[in-house]
Amino acid sequence: MQRGLILLFATVMVFVAMGVQGTSKRDNTKVSITRDYCGATKVCVETPDNCDPANTTCLFTSIHASDPKNSSTDLFIELSGSSQGYIAMGLTENATEGTTLLYVCARNTSNGGNNKFFFRTMERNNMNNSLSEAERSVTEIRGTVDESFIECMFNVSSVNATSIRNFTVLLGWGTVDGDGIKSFNVSRTEGPLSFDVLTGTTAAPTTTTTESRASYALQSHAVLLLLSVLTLTVLKTD
Template sequence: MTVVLIEMEGGLIVFTAALLLFLSPDVQGTAHLSFSNNTQVNITRDGCGVSKLCVETPDNCDPSGNSCLFASAVSSVPVSPNGVDLTVELSGESAGYIAVGLTANASEGTSMLVICAQNSSDNGKFLFRTMQRNNTNNMLTPTETRVKEIRGMVNGNMIKCEFMVPNVNASNFRSSEDTTFFVLLGNGSFEGGVFGAFNVLFSSKSLDLTKPGSNVPTTTAAPTTMPNNSGALQPHAVLLLLSVLTLSVLLRV
């Protein structure tokens, strides 16, 4: 069902296969990808808002530290009608799993959910899954998603992973071709081979994944000149007043 090419380089395991996951609900606990933790994954804020789109909770937290749930996305150039290839970084703390979701509507319809987890029943090995989330009742259903270049690690409760999802297009969720999504971040439990409910800890506004700065606040520059109707005397008015005063003094003399 799934072919994984594992290449050993200097003791690190590098996953370069394209994975096609098809998981039915009745095999949810066993049909997943579980890897060793030898892969090193380094996730930072470098490039946020410039070369990659970043979301996190709490605001501006550091993914290299603790108590930060962070995700970034780098998009390829859109190719109609295929959408974009999306390279994602995900980092956070959980005794179960962390996940990032993309959806066209955060309150209805479905989300594409990508899960990075630790398998406590298998010595805390890194575990990878894709799910479909019902945004109305939070039901998780295994789904078929093509994912490439998966790398992940678990250190205590810290989980970090990187992966690439080809051909991401919101037309899968609505009628028009688009690269605009709401991004969800959250976590959940993983016990006895079963993924618990997805706890949404962050939900973005609608973001264009092809624009790294689409969630960077914009500021409005203060005006450099006073408006003419502000009540303040303008330079030409001051000159006219001085002329009148000078003429008045001359007439009195």
């Protein structure tokens, strides 16, 4: 009995580490995004202006910086809107040159996966709008999909505050081929913006911890090591 319980625990740990980056609304998970604290403790960008993110016609993002006046800060980001493929927000210093780091919240359009959420980070060439995969450390990813309505929250840790002192936000959408991200269509460009306008603090969004692809490999190796240790323990106790 003891051996069976230990092996079951190890198997569950492996599936947690390999798990998907989000859930659908068919599960008992809810992401609730509102305009609360916009302009007070978080920077908000939306289209149309002043729209309610609970409305599916609203494309909305908010960014809360844990300590914008420090040399390094954590960003807590919310994103919601409607798309048959994906919605995305991007941060850049200049929307017409250089690159934009895009945070993509999407629905899986492969066979049988239409209402499954997944997350990607992409780099956009601001000169020609081409996209390439970009591995970035993103944590606390949480997302839901209800038909074409997508909501997500995620954290970006240890961002250089100087680089985002004056930044531009891009909001947009695009199509998905299976789990491949296609061209980004810009719906709103807002900036330069600054976190210096914010006067208060608020708790970071409460989220369910999942890791971006950049962190999965480390997690998997750690869990496989744990599995090996547990298996040896079982063999020794037989």
